Amino acid sequence: MYARITARALARAVPSKAVKATPALTTSAKAFSTSMLSMNTAPKKDRVKVNFPGALDSHFSQVLEIREKMEPIDTFRVMDTDGKLLDSSLEPDVTEDFAVKIYKDMLTLNAMDLILYEAQRQGRISFYMTNAGEEAYIGSAAALDPEDEIFGQYREAGTLLYRGFTLDQFMNQCYSNELDLGKGRQMPVHFGSKALHFQTISSPLATQLPQAAGAAYAIKRSGRKNCVMCYFGEGAASEGDFHAALNIASTTSAPVIFFCRNNGFAISTPANEQYKGDGIASRGVGYGMHTIRVDGNDVWAVYKATQEARKIAVELNRPVLIEAMTYRVGHHSTSDDSSAYRSKKEVEDWKRNDNPIVRMRKWLENKGWWDEAKETSHKSQQRTAVLKSFAAAEKRKKPAVSEMFNDVYDKLTPNLIEQKRELEELIKKYPEHYDTSNYAKEK
């Protein structure tokens, strides 16, 4: 893989800045050239290897190479935007049930997003983030083992859905009610589930990356044949934690897949203000890591990439970086109105021209595994289920107020015992002001 990149790079090297030859450097005047090729093309075996401890496989050269770019990494795709297979050899080796489940989950995710977004707009929940335009990442969840540990950022609820998190569980978290696994402590979309091996989401970006590396190391030491799947966006990839994580995952040979959803925006900041290199994928090789770039709107490309990455991670105990190129159709969150920084037309064009749900549906229809009738029936079933779940979640009580003091530590510490008592007295003294009727009764 490395040789191939180098050979192609050699063939189409981008011209480098010429360095002026000085009179003193007469013998190497030839080396300073303004020609296209400023790399040393002499065969490696004729050149002297660099022995410094910091050198990996470098060789000495009389050519002053100022490299501006590497060859951009291609984006792997299985289907075109009409869901047609681009190459018959890429036919996914899957059953109808398997493929249809992915598609149904994409639809369910979409339906849930629409309803919860509206709920926030109506003041019923405080906050929400949709997955619009990126639903194909569910293909990556489908390539994992159920016990592969997932560390997400915040726009991967579809992976949790794929694993079996129920609509009730999603709604309960968004409503912060007493059945929320998180016990009402965090904003909506900060899901987590130990049973489904999905680490609870936190708001700080990229913090999950070095954690994913450590978790993968622990898995490797345990002997389990599992990996860690770590999701993040292209914006988060600018954080120091990204660099720390990829580096340490490489040096410790941790079986972790770093999956970057490059959706073109970090809130309002477009990708060309986020980085100047060849996306996020170009950084992987720099950290000594296997790297894949895929069409993030193509379920089967994402699925295949994750499958291959998982093999590398689990069988070779090496980390892998996947960059999935996609487009964030929705706003960053309910606190954002993206028309402030991009045209509605741009968004509509993307929805129409490259829609992950449509591409998958067309592929299924071509296989004879889906049709209009199934679509209508599933959508109406889903809508009913989502609304039912939603209504139930809204009615449930919030967790008991005492839950505010639990889980700071494994047990209450003296200061917390005291503070809890202080609050109890305050609530007792001013019951109308501190109305706890919407909160579950204390046990």
Next chain:
Amino acid sequence: HLHTTLRCQSTNSPPPPEGFLPGVANSAFIRGTHHDALRNPELAEFAEIVEGETKKMNTFQAINDAMRIVLAADDTACIFGEDVAFGGVFRCTMGLAEMFGRDRVFNTPLSEQGVAGFGIGMATMGSTAIAEIQFADYIFPAFDQLVNEAAKYRYRSGGEFNVGSLCIRTPCGAVGHGAHYHSQSPEAYFAHTPGLKIVIPRGPIQAKGLLLASIRDPNPVIFMEPKILYRAAVEMVPVGDYELPLGKAEILIPGKDLTVVGWGAQLYVLENAIQLAKKRMPGLSVELIDLRSILPWDVETICNSVNKTGRLLIAHEAPRTQGFAAEIASTVMERCFLRLEAPIQRLTSYDTPFPLIFEKFHVPDMMRCAEGIERVMKF
């Protein structure tokens, strides 16, 4: 008898990285004999210890011993950080990579945020993660991981996950020549973070027992090791497995006129200051308390003491404004207001970055502490 603490070396050899504190060897708190060491009432519950052997160990050897015990018993336990594989810049991990393998005691790249994050990841999967930050002065890149992630991991997940098996170890404190970036005591920054525990030992026996307790405590603990004590403090340390309690202060000298609270190396300075003060004020009876745990801290022991004595003095190496003494003073004021006979004294470094050539003027040394004792007694 009077001791000096930091003494200038007039030889041609360079100052050792962990400093030079000869007074500690003569301290009454140092348990230099087998009998002395086992007299500790907190060890009484460990039958194996009471019947067992002790061995001469300095602080880094005691810390090494604690980690050896953990790795031998707990197959998931790993130690990692910068330079730990060869033994560590302060020798705390000597021999451990050889004993347990390079997959369990290993170097990480130079990235504190990476080390902390990696440790959190290991811990959430149930493995015991002992992460070393080479100097507490460099813990700040890890601040986000420690404060926003480790501290909140259990709470924010509703208890689905936790990183209780994470322990961060880091050398802290003045060393004679460390200046801005090899002398800091950052406990106050972390004390403001619910969900973390912070522990600071004063010597080998304490370090071993508190470290074993910290590693095993089901909450993330930051274990700050006063580096000047690595070599300077030598005791007969029980060779067996024992733990000392977190969240509990220890009364080193009982007394009735004044409560003095400190932690880490400062306790030896305070011991000397108390001796000097007693010379100046014959009959003075001072109760000296080692706080040991900064978070959660033992409010009950301190307040019981102040209710007995009516006067409080707190000393720490960290600068005055917003140093941890402020938290103690504020709490004691709330609870012991009517009992107090004098304003609470805080003896701390001045509010400057830790200077090199002015160190002896900067830190709350024996003279300044003795002055402080006199001031609070004569109010």
